[in-house]
Amino acid sequence: MNTLKNKVIFITGGSRGIGEAIAMRAAQDGAKIVIASKTTEAHPKLPGTIYSVAKAIREAGGDALPIQMDLRDDEALQAAVKKTVESYGGIDILINNASAIQLTSTLQTEMKRFDLMFNVNVRGTFAASQACLPHLLKAKNPHILTLSPPLNMEAKWFEDHCAYTMSKYGMSMCVLGMSAEFKDKGVAVNALWPKTTIATAAVNMLGGEALMQSSRKPEIVADAAHWILTQRSAKCTGNFFIDEDVLQEATPGMDLATYAVSPDKPLVPDFFL
Secondary structure, three states, rough: OOOOOOOOOEEEOOOOOOHHHOOOOOOOOOOOEEEEEEOOOOOOOOOOOOHHHHHHHOOOOOOOEEEEEEOOOOHHHHHHHHHHHHHHHHEEEEOOOOOOOOOOHHHHHHHHHHHHHHHHHHHHHHHHHHHHHHOOOOOOEEEEEOOOOOOOOOHOOOOOOOHHHHHHHHHHHHHHHHHHHHHHHOOOOOOOOOOOOOOOHHHHHHHHHHHHOOOOOOHHHHHHHHHHOOOOOOOOOOOOEHHHHHHHOOOOOHHHHHHHHOOOOOEEEEEOO
């Protein structure tokens, strides 16, 4: 099974970047994709809305259901899941992609930003998983894929941005716990993280054009996600995948240079690796 044709995929925060790339790759197979995100109007620095992505999904051969939703709003989340099931008959895959980032030290992190990161990253991942699981448990080959890093309890990953690291590791703890909790029920729960920085609006805001030129395109994460999501859920769970490693395992000897924004520039490793 190497296709996502007719699979119902619920993606949080999929209006741009990696979430959009994962949606577009699934659309090529003819998947049914729910873009559950806040963005309905394009921002000057953050292009893309749930409607622009839905249009692109349909043009690529998939079906799309754009739903405006704040992941921090429990009623909105439940309504989005309900609408998904009413529209498509169930949910096969959940992509926990929504994430808030602020790379500030302890004294520089305002508590409202701390709360945002924890509400979106940790609580949002837990809440979306909880809301979708009753339907995933009824699905054939169900998957939860969370965009979060391998757990690595070294101080160097915490010292410069303690709050952000805790929030991303909270997402990874959901993977660790839920993969074991639902293993016998056939729901795959895995994490995926990029080996290098990825050319997204977030990276552009963090490091500007120089960092963008030393990054890979979001398609590398999307292709890795596609491979994971087409594996047998009963045999592929509890993994903290790295995009590069996934693709090299799937296609030994694969040339990854095509994913580089500028093949002649050295790549910058991502956080946590």
